[in-house]
Amino acid sequence: xxxxxxxxxxxxxxxxxxxxxxxxxxxxxxxxxxxxxxxxxxxxxxxxxxxxxxxxxxxxxxxxxxxxxxxxxxxxxxxxxxxxxxxxxxxxxxxxxxxxxxxxxxxxxxxxxxxxxxxxxxxxxxxxxxxxxxxxxxxxxxxxxxxxxxxxxxxxxxxxxxxxxxxxxxxxxxxxxxxxxxxxxxxxxxxxxxxxxxxxxxxxxxxxxxxxxxxxxxxxxxxxxxxxxxxxxxxxxxxxxxxxxxxxxxxxxxxxxxxxxxxxxxxxxxxxxxxxxxxxxxxxxxxxxxxxxxxxxxxxxxxxxxxxxxxxxxxxxxxxxxxxxxxxxxxxxxxxxxxxxxxxxxxxxxxxxxxxxxxxxxxxxxxxxxxxxxxxxxxxxxxxxxxxxxxxxxxxxxxxxxxxxxxxxxxxxxxxxxxxxxxxxxxxxxxxxxxxxxxxxxxxxxxxxxxxxxxxxxxxxxxxxxxxxxxxxxxxxxxxxxxxxxxxxxxxxxxxxxxxxxxxxxxxxxxxxxxxxxxxxxxxxxxxxxxxxxxxxxxxxxxxxxxxxxxxxxxxxxxxxxxxxxxxxxxxxxxxxxxxxxxxxxxxxxxxxxxxxxxxxxxxxxxxxxxxxxxxxxxxxxxxxxxxxxxxxxxxxxxxxxxxxxxxxxxxxxxxxxxxxxxxxxxxxxxxxxxxxxxxxxxxxxxxxxxxxxxxxxxxxxxxxxxxxxxxxxxxxxxxxxxxxxxxxxxxxxxxxxxxxxxxxxxxxxxxxxxxxxxxxxxxxxxxxxxxxxxxxxxxxxxxxxxxxxxxxxxxxxxxxxxxxxxxxxxxxxxxxxxxxxxxxxxxxxxxxxxxxxxxxxxxxxxxxxxxxxxxxxxxxxxxxxxxxxxxxxxxxxxxxxxxxxxxxxxxxx
RNA sequence: GGGCGGUUAGCUCAGUUGGUUAGAGCGUUGCGUUGACAUCGCAAAGGUCGUAGGUUCGAGUCCUAUACCGCCCACCA
Numbered sequence: 001x002x003x004x005x006x007x008x009x010x011x012x013x014x015x016x017x018x019x020x021x022x023x024x025x026x027x028x029x030x031x032x033x034x035x036x037x038x039x040x041x042x043x044x045x046x047x048x049x050x051x052x053x054x055x056x057x058x059x060x061x062x063x064x065x066x067x068x069x070x071x072x073x074x075x076x077x078x079x080x081x082x083x084x085x086x087x088x089x090x091x092x093x094x095x096x097x098x099x100x101x102x103x104x105x106x107x108x109x110x111x112x113x114x115x116x117x118x119x120x121x122x123x124x125x126x127x128x129x130x131x132x133x134x135x136x137x138x139x140x141x142x143x144x145x146x147x148x149x150x151x152x153x154x155x156x157x158x159x160x161x162x163x164x165x166x167x168x169x170x171x172x173x174x175x176x177x178x179x180x181x182x183x184x185x186x187x188x189x190x191x192x193x194x195x196x197x198x199x200x201x202x203x204x205x206x207x208x209x210x211x212x213x214x215x216x217x218x219x220x221x222x223x224x225x226x227x228x229x230x231x232x233x234x235x236x237x238x239x240x241x242x243x244x245x246x247x248x249x250x251x252x253x254x255x256x257x258x259x260x261x262x263x264x265x266x267x268x269x270x271x272x273x274x275x276x277x278x279x280x281x282x283x284x285x286x287x288x289x290x291x292x293x294x295x296x297x298x299x300x301x302x303x304x305x306x307x308x309x310x311x312x313x314x315x316x317x318x319x320x321x322x323x324x325x326x327x328x329x330x331x332x333x334x335x336x337x338x339x340x341x342x343x344x345x346x347x348x349x350x351x352x353x354x355x356x357x358x359x360x361x362x363x364x365x366x367x368x369x370x371x372x373x374x375x376x377x378x379x380x381x382x383x384x385x386x387x388x389x390x391x392x393x394x395x396x397x398x399x400x401x402x403x404x405x406x407x408x409x410x411x412x413x414x415x416x417x418x419x420x421x422x423x424x425x426x427x428x429x430x431x432x433x434x435x436x437x438x439x440x441x442x443x444x445x446x447x448x449x450x451x452x453x454x455x456x457x458x459x460x461x462x463x464x465x466x467x468x469x470x471x472x473x474x475x476x477x478x479x480x481x482x483x484x485x486x487x488x489x490x491x492x493x494x495x496x497x498x499x500x501x502x503x504x505x506x507x508x509x510x511x512x513x514x515x516x517x518x519x520x521x522x523x524x525x526x527x528x529x530x531x532x533x534x535x536x537x538x539x540x541x542x543x544x545x546x547x548x549x550x551x552x553x554x555x556x557x558x559x560x561x562x563x564x565x566x567x568x569x570x571x572x573x574x575x576x577x578x579x580x581x582x583x584x585x586x587x588x589x590x591x592x593x594x595x596x597x598x599x600x601x602x603x604x605x606x607x608x609x610x611x612x613x614x615x616x617x618x619x620x621x622x623x624x625x626x627x628x629x630x631x632x633x634x635x636x637x638x639x640x641x642x643x644x645x646x647x648x649x650x651x652x653x654x655x656x657x658x659x660x661x662x663x664x665x666x667x668x669x670x671x672x673x674x675x676x677x678x679x680x681x682x683x684x685x686x687x688x689x690x691x692x693x694x695x696x697x698x699x700x701x702x703x704x705x706x707x708x709x710x711x712x713x714x715x716x717x718x719x720x721x722x723x724x725x726x727x728x729x730x731x732x733x734x735x736x737x738x739x740x741x742x743x744x745x746x747x748x749x750x751x752x753x754x755x756x757x758x759x760x761x762x763x764x765x766x767x768x769x770x771x772x773x774x775x776x777x778x779x780x781x782x783x784x785x786x787x788x789x790x791x792x793x794x795x796x797x798x799x800x801x802x803x804x805x806x807x808x809x810x811x812x813x814x815x816x817x818x819x820x821x822x823x824x825x826x827x828x829x830x831x832x833x834x835x836x837x838x839x840x841x842x843x844x845x846x847x848x849x850x851x852x853x854x855x856x857x858x859x860x861x862x863x864x865x866x867x868x869x870x871x872x873x874x875x876x877x878x879x880x881x882x883x884x885x886x887x888x889x890x891x892x893x894x
Numbered sequence: 895g896g897g898c899g900g901u902u903a904g905c906u907c908a909g910u911u912g913g914u915u916a917g918a919g920c921g922u923u924g925c926g927u928u929g930a931c932a933u934c935g936c937a938a939a940g941g942u943c944g945u946a947g948g949u950u951c952g953a954g955u956c957c958u959a960u961a962c963c964g965c966c967c968a969c970c971a
Contacts, residue, residue: 009933195968202971219971270970277971284969343971389898396897396967488966523906525964545933557907557919562899563965567906573919576933583931590930629910637908637918652930750937756925757937763926 010582012546015694020135028721029142031079033477040071040078041481043462044141048087049123050094053133055520055566058538061137062551063517064485066632068140069686073725079478081465083147088454089184089350092412095119112411119412138547138689147465149457157464158414158457159431161505166429170369175361177286178405182304183353186409187362189453191493193355195344202341204272206334207232210248210257217336219271221343224321226252227310228299231277233288236262238273252334254311263288280359296359304356363407363416370500371398377509385514386630387561390488397492406453413451421445459497462510481511488516488561515630518563525565536566545575548688555687556636577640578691584648585695588673592702595670596663598709603664609672611742612651614735616676621728623683639683647676657789671710674703678712679726696720744776745783752791768797
């Protein structure tokens with residue numbers, strides 16, 4: 001009965017590439033603009049051009065493609081806009097490495113212009129790899145709108161944004177303490193610094209007072225910074241040191257005089273209670289220095305060797321200097337002790353080298369005026385963060401935000417549109433390259449050498465990709481976007497900045513929902529990295545198990561915002577699911593082949609037909625509800641369960657029987673088989689696009705070819721990717737009845753199988769049985785065919801009695817080939833228990849409904865905030881629905 | 895120092911308006927294959943839902959405390 005033109009196992013290799021090319025060529029990925037409908041839009045988080053596919057990419061593609069396909073199927077104009085990021089530091093490093101390897105030249109040797117040209121060349125050559133890989137994942141994004149953060153349009157947007165912020169006074173240039181990456185020789189922002197707990201040493205030494213033998217004991221973890229000290233601070237109420245305040249002490253070795261000052265910041269309990277102040281190389285000291293008007297002494301070169309201010313140590317590496325100065329101080333009798341100490345070491349997020357705080361002239365964005373509106377849109381719900389707990393993290397960060405250092409001493413990126421005048425030294429910031437100074441008219445101007453932090457351009461992504469600052473049709477049609485889907489690790493880096501920039505430049509929130517997925521880790525919960533050797537290559541996984549299996553796994557194995565410890569075993573299980581779909585499809589195709597013409601009179605549906613439709617209808621409702629709440633994982637798992645455990649394991653087995661009954665029944669059964677398979681494929685398509693499209697196409701083709709009028713309601717669309725999403729219908733009373741009735745039949749079948757298994761009867765052997773059915777005698781009598789088939793009973797020797805004579809104490813004796821099944825579960829006792837429980841639930845629902853009705857009728861609805869009232873209303877509605885459902889179940893129970 | 899997450903079967907994880915007997919995959923045990931599928935079917939074993947209290951007719955789910963693991967934020971040298 002099966003269609004042997006299909007292979008027995010689903011061969012995804014043959015299918016995936018072909019289908020992707022076909023979808024693309026048919027233009028399905030491009031939105032159909034329809035001004036009457038609000039579109040659904042996702043801006044893809046642009047992967048780095050240097051990137052190689054990892055599971056994080058697979059995760060976001062799976063998630064965003066799911067949402068995209070879902071909305072497309074609902075008939076909404078849907079745009080998923082792809083692109084890539086120039087990734088300043090990462091790309092520059094990569095090209096530098098390449099240059100060094102192949103031509104043994106550094107970027108300095110070939111010069112800025114040539115280097116940037118080489119990087120573009122590199123980008124043209126390798127930049128397409130990552131987007132090619134995204135295609136393999138099935139990403140149904142609109143490639144005709146693909147953007148790159150450094151292309152002309154986006155560069156214009158970046159410049160416009162910079163100039164506007166500068167003109168508003170929100171961008172300024174200044175000399176402050178920043179994080180310096182000595183290896184990269186550039187400033188980095190606070191966010192790009194990670195602190196790791198490491199074993200270090202706490203050095204305690206003597207700070208000698210000028211003109212006396214007295215000294216102040218001071219502790220530090222970085223002795224080399226002693227050379228940059230400009231004060232020693234003590235707590236104003238510290239009796240030990242009070243008399244020294246205002247005195248002068250001498251920097252060890254250098255003998256530079258510095259004051260002893262008082263500041264309440266100093267913790268009397270910690271260390272010696274006296275603090276050396278290095279405003280040039282420590283954030284806390286910097287602030288104290290500002291408070292007291294202390295001078296700043298920088299002792300480091302940009303490469304973290306000591307500079308001329310370090311006196312005799314000039315030229316030494318920072319760590320060599322640390323050892324040397326300590327030795328010299330020992331010789332001078334200035335040391336007290338060293339002890340092991342655990343400290344927080346600031347390291348660069350990229351490369352991991354130790355970052356040095358130092359004072360430098362950089363460009364900054366003033367954040368306070370931008371953060372306030374960004375806080376408000378989340379506070380008042382105009383932007384919703386899923387899962388909700390991250391709103392707290394978001395608030396906490398924005399409330400304590402500090403100005404953002406946006407200049408980078410790199411060559412690859414958006415060059416800062418500011419020109420320095422050699423004559424009047426003033427700065428000209430302009431939208432188009434100026435040829436003279438705006439202040440004095442001098443032509444001796446030179447552009448600032450720095451480029452912008454990559455995240456500056458990323459922050460504009462949702463609107464810059466649509467044409468901003470021009471008022472383009474795309475911008476009008478697709479902005480604001482709908483959902484921002486990304487990993488929670490870049491909530492600050494990217495999401496918060498997009499919200500701030502979006503509000504600042506467009507006056508609108510750039511998206512209404514932020515959906516944050518978890519991070520991908522290995523089986524033991526560690527981060528994945530090539531150096532750790534625990535890197536799982538998605539391409540390899542896809543080769544082995546198929547894209548659908550990987551996607552379905554990623555989408556259903558976790559919950560929003562929670563990390564995933566990847567287990568390849570589970571990907572395999574999902575490969576098996578794809579195969580299950582495929583084979584169920586083969587069976588249905590066989591049924592379609594056998595179904596004759598549509599009969600004149602359709603037979604009424606069987607109990608099994610009614611049951612599976614009821615289950616399907618419940619599934620569609622449930623999936624709809626879960627999608628509303630972004631619970632895609634749970635929805636996927638439920639579809640999986642339904643398809644495998646109910647449709648395939650039960651209904652299709654029964655359908656095989658029904659197909660043999662009569663031509664009319666065969667036709668009607670084939671119709672149910674097709675319709676339910678069709679609905680499942682629709683529901684699954686956003687998760688597993690390839691196998692569903694392929695199979696759906698086969699079924700559609702077979703049905704159309706047979707002209708047997710086997711078709712979903714509304715007919716067959718041209719492709720599953722643009723087929724209608726199943727609509728949920730209200731539960732009917734018949735559905736409730738069918739589920740209860742069929743549930744009883746299932747229980748009996750399971751019980752008989754159970755007994756057989758316990759008694760060791762081979763499954764293939766037909767045996768006699770006596771079933772005591774209690775009140776359900778008629779029901780079972782009607783389905784004795786099913787019973788005997790699914791439980792492998794001899795139909796001739798199956799007795800269904802209302803009540804068997806006294807059930808033997810020694811349970812269920814199996815005389816050779818005879819079973820007596822007593823089924824308390826389906827008997828009256830349990831109906832009573834179930835009824836009691838339902839009554840209890842109904843009573844509770846009733847009191848809650850009454851309470852809410854009273855509340856909502858009173859002054860509450862006028863006094864409480866609108867959203868609270870709305871929430872209560874929704875709760876009431878839900879309760880009413882629940883009550884209805886309960887009543888239905890109760891009635892069905894009789 | 896502040897905040898968040900996790901703790902559920904041997905393993906990896908689901909379980910969001912509190913509600914029947916707490917689920918899945920993998921693994922384990924027994925049985926089964928000529929007609930969709932061994933990438934399969936049937937059955938079974940396996941859980942004091944971290945711990946202790948509390949709210950409730952009813953708690954894995956809500957509240958309080960606490961232990962362990964992990965993460966984020968934070969200027970203790």
